[in-house]
Amino acid sequence: MTHRTTRLRRTPHDxxxxxxxxxxxxxxxxxxxxxxxxxxxxxxxxxxxxDPARDRYHADEWLVRYCG
Incomplete structure (x- = not known):
């Protein structure tokens, strides 16, 4: 079933x-x-x-310990 719409007609007072x-x-x-x-x-x-415990690690510390 299809839906049918009707168009409204405008009157002058509309x-x-x-x-x-x-x-x-x-x-x-x-x-x-x-x-x-x-x-x-x-x-x-x-x-x-x-995390303060994690930030205490120094990335170059191993150079001092193992290469020195």
């Missing part, structure tokens, strides 16, 4: 309501929203919490 609808539509959708910068759309935070 123009004021159509104009009012157009004005309301323009008030709501007539302007673009404020621009958002890409920098404001990204949140940066560390993936893990900093």
């Amino acid at each position: 123009t004021t309501s159509a104009e009012a609808e157009a004005e309301r539509r323009h008030d709501r959708f007539g302007a673009l929203p404020e621009r958002i910068r890409p920098e404001d759309t990204v949140e940066t935070r560390p993936a893990t919490a900093p």
Whole structure:
């Protein structure tokens, strides 16, 4: 079964309501929203919490211990 739609016919007294609808539509959708910068759309935070015990390791320490 198909759905049949009927077209509404406008009468002269409907123009004021159509104009009012157009004005309301323009008030709501007539302007673009404020621009958002890409920098404001990204949140940066560390993936893990900093671990002080892990950060105490010095990457070049093995040079002093084993090559000295």
